[in-house]
Amino acid sequence: MNEANGSPRHCFIHFEQSMCSGCGLCVKRCPTRAIRVRNGKATIKNSLCIGCGECIRICESGAITASTSELNSLNSDKITIALVSPVLYSQFPGVLPRDVLQGLKNMGFTHAVDMSYYFEMFQWATAEYISRNRKTGESPWPLISPVCPVVLRLIVCRFPSLLPHVHPIMRPVALMARDVMTQFKVHYGVDDQDIVLYYINPCPSKMGIPKKELETAGTSADLHSTGALGINDIYGELSRQIKHFEKNDKIPFAQAGFEFEQCTSGGGLLWSMTGGEAEATGLDKILAVAGLNETITYLEKIELGLFNDLEYIEFRTCREGCIGGALNAIDKYLAKSAALKMAKTLGVGTRLNRERVLRLYDNNWFFPKTTPQALKTMGIQKERTFSFDELRMIEKIVGIIDGKNCGACGSPDCRTFAEDLIREEAAPDDCVYLKIRGITMDDILMRVKPEQDKD
Amino acid sequence: MPVIHKSYHVTKNDFIHAGEASIHVKNLLKSLNYDSDLVRRVAICGYEAEMNLVMHGGDGELSVDVSQSKVVIEVTDKGPGIADVELAMQEGYSTAKDEYREMGFGAGMGLPNIKKNSDEMTISSEPGSGTHVTMVFFCKG
Ligand SMILES: Nc1ncnc2c1ncn2[C@@H]1O[C@H](COP(=O)(O)OP(=O)(O)OP(=O)(O)O)[C@@H](O)[C@H]1O
Ligand code: SF4
Ligand SMILES: [Mg+2]
Numbered sequence: 001m002n003e004a005n006g007s008p009r010h011c012f013i014h015f016e017q018s019m020c021s022g023c024g025l026c027v028k029r030c031p032t033r034a035i036r037v038r039n040g041k042a043t044i045k046n047s048l049c050i051g052c053g054e055c056i057r058i059c060e061s062g063a064i065t066a067s068t069s070e071l072n073s074l075n076s077d078k079i080t081i082a083l084v085s086p087v088l089y090s091q092f093p094g095v096l097p098r099d100v101l102q103g104l105k106n107m108g109f110t111h112a113v114d115m116s117y118y119f120e121m122f123q124w125a126t127a128e129y130i131s132r133n134r135k136t137g138e139s140p141w142p143l144i145s146p147v148c149p150v151v152l153r154l155i156v157c158r159f160p161s162l163l164p165h166v167h168p169i170m171r172p173v174a175l176m177a178r179d180v181m182t183q184f185k186v187h188y189g190v191d192d193q194d195i196v197l198y199y200i201n202p203c204p205s206k207m208g209i210p211k212k213e214l215e216t217a218g219t220s221a222d223l224h225s226t227g228a229l230g231i232n233d234i235y236g237e238l239s240r241q242i243k244h245f246e247k248n249d250k251i252p253f254a255q256a257g258f259e260f261e262q263c264t265s266g267g268g269l270l271w272s273m274t275g276g277e278a279e280a281t282g283l284d285k286i287l288a289v290a291g292l293n294e295t296i297t298y299l300e301k302i303e304l305g306l307f308n309d310l311e312y313i314e315f316r317t318c319r320e321g322c323i324g325g326a327l328n329a330i331d332k333y334l335a336k337s338a339a340l341k342m343a344k345t346l347g348v349g350t351r352l353n354r355e356r357v358l359r360l361y362d363n364n365w366f367f368p369k370t371t372p373q374a375l376k377t378m379g380i381q382k383e384r385t386f387s388f389d390e391l392r393m394i395e396k397i398v399g400i401i402d403g404k405n406c407g408a409c410g411s412p413d414c415r416t417f418a419e420d421l422i423r424e425e426a427a428p429d430d431c432v433y434l435k436i437r438g439i440t441m442d443d444i445l446m447r448v449k450p451e452q453d454k455d
Numbered sequence: 456m457p458v459i460h461k462s463y464h465v466t467k468n469d470f471i472h473a474g475e476a477s478i479h480v481k482n483l484l485k486s487l488n489y490d491s492d493l494v495r496r497v498a499i500c501g502y503e504a505e506m507n508l509v510m511h512g513g514d515g516e517l518s519v520d521v522s523q524s525k526v527v528i529e530v531t532d533k534g535p536g537i538a539d540v541e542l543a544m545q546e547g548y549s550t551a552k553d554e555y556r557e558m559g560f561g562a563g564m565g566l567p568n569i570k571k572n573s574d575e576m577t578i579s580s581e582p583g584s585g586t587h588v589t590m591v592f593f594c595k596g
Contacts, residue, residue: 161491389457413579
């Protein structure tokens with residue numbers, strides 16, 4: 001099927017048609033109603049996909065995967081840098097983060113950069129913004145964490161009135177991508193084209209990042225060669241590398257050349273779990289919410305004007321936080337226990353110089369260069385809204401169908417099917433309730449067309 | 456003038472489902488692409504009236520009539536009613552029980568908020584016969 005509204009966009013999700021059984025589980029699960037079964041196979045409207053990964057989790061046939069990047073520039077003449085989400089460490093219980101980073105280098109990455117440093121930067125900037133916002137009232141309370149991109153896309157798609165609540169500090173991964181690019185260019189004296197960044201993370205929604213992030217950060221680089229890898233993409237090879245030097249333990253650790261290369265902290269691991277970000281801010285009027293349904297419920301309520309006595313809400317659409325991300329390799333509870341243990345071993349605490357962070361803050365280092373609107377639409381397109389008359393027709397069609405939300409039509413529920421009829425993306429015959437009564441589109445239009453209104 | 460009419464049953468003391476009617480109304484208006492400020496005002500007022508029903512009123516109904524020019528919300532219950540409506544409309548006046556105050560309600564700001572955020576508001580109540588709140592919101596342009 002064609003895109004809902006024109007310009008195709010890179011999709012986070014890939015459907016392998018030959019493996020799809022057409023069962024419709026994903027259709028019902030999708031929070032933006034982007035999936036349909038047509039001609040026995042699932043199809044997705046790319047422009048509506050927010051990358052939450054729910055369909056990947058629910059699919060029983062293994063037909064749905066995340067569209068990650070190809071890892072093809074290892075051992076090439078490019079400087080290939082892994083940007084590492086600390087969630088990765090939780091996948092290797094008992095292994096020290098620096099050994100995981102070393103494993104990545106053994107796989108062929110020139111450098112492996114840990115993200116905890118940028119979490120700390122983000123935290124400081126957030127605390128600063130909140131304390132200033134108490135005086136300026138620039139943003140409405142509660143601020144909504146920008147960290148989980150699914151939440152941002154959900155807001156763009158379903159809760160646009162909440163956009164002013166989105167915390168305007170650049171996301172940690174954006175700070176990281178920009179900083180790494182700048183520092184390594186200077187260090188090696190090379191151009192953007194010589195550096196390839198791979199963001200290694202558990203989240204299908206981050207595909208296209210850091211490219212997108214660098215763009216919004218205003219980097220002029222030619223970003224043809226940045227990509228993202230799911231943790232499950234590299235897990236096998238990385239485990240082999242780690243086992244290998246655990247056994248031999250004779251590979252000397254290269255001296256880390258950069259401050260942030262050795263900066264793995266326990267705090268970074270806590271960030272990968274729900275509540276970690278909230279805890280790190282040290283603020284009082286703060287809340288952490290995790291899970292897709294939970295997030296949606298809270299966003300609904302913020303729209304009703306609730307929770308304005310809170311200053312900040314951390315949202316993660318995955319249960320337990322990013323540690324429950326769809327592209328992880330091990331179970332989230334095992335990962336959580338591993339992460340908690342490791343956080344204890346490494347200890348938490350801050351290492352940043354507050355004065356320096358404040359200087360950067362006042363130089364607008366933490367704020368995206370492009371307009372907030374550009375950041376915030378993130379390539380999401382809403383479906384066209386219906387006119388008043390069309391909506392009345394849809395209401396009536398739902399009445400005519402008089403169905404049971406069975407989903408056999410390939411749409412998630414009767415109402416969406418009625419919408420699909422009006423959009424001319426489905427035919428009455430797709431619905432068993434209409435088919436057995438022999439109702440055609442002409443019959444339907446006869447009965448619901450506005451001219452026919454007597455009231 | 457064509458309208459879309461919807462009504463939702465609201466149950467006294469049911470805090471689990473409280474707010475759902477207002478969320479439905481809000482999403483209906485959003486799907487019609489109404490101006491986001493209007494949607495916000497309707498959502499806030501609907502929610503305050505719905506919560507009043509749940510906390511102070513009795514079982515009842517929240518209904519909405521949407522047309523291109525205006526949105527009308529009516530919230531009706533068959534609860535104890537309000538003896539002195541003028542007093543109830545004042546900021547800070549509340550008879551909310553302690554247990555509700557612990558849940559963050561009872562600031563006595565609900566009815567004043569409705570007054571402030573709607574274009575027209577009428578409230579009629581007789582002790583013993585329930586309460587009826589009507590709110591009207593005009594669409595711009
Ligand atoms: N539907 C109703 N039935 C009976 N009494 C009501 C109803 N709605 C409001 N009242 C009375 O009016 C008072 C004021 O209502 P209002 O909504 O302004 O404040 P509140 O509900 O007490 O507190 P808040 O809305 O700030 O949580 C209530 O305390 C209650 O005594
Ligand atoms: S919670 Fe974390 S892993 Fe899950 S979608 Fe959000 S950012 Fe990605
Ligand atoms: Mg009230």
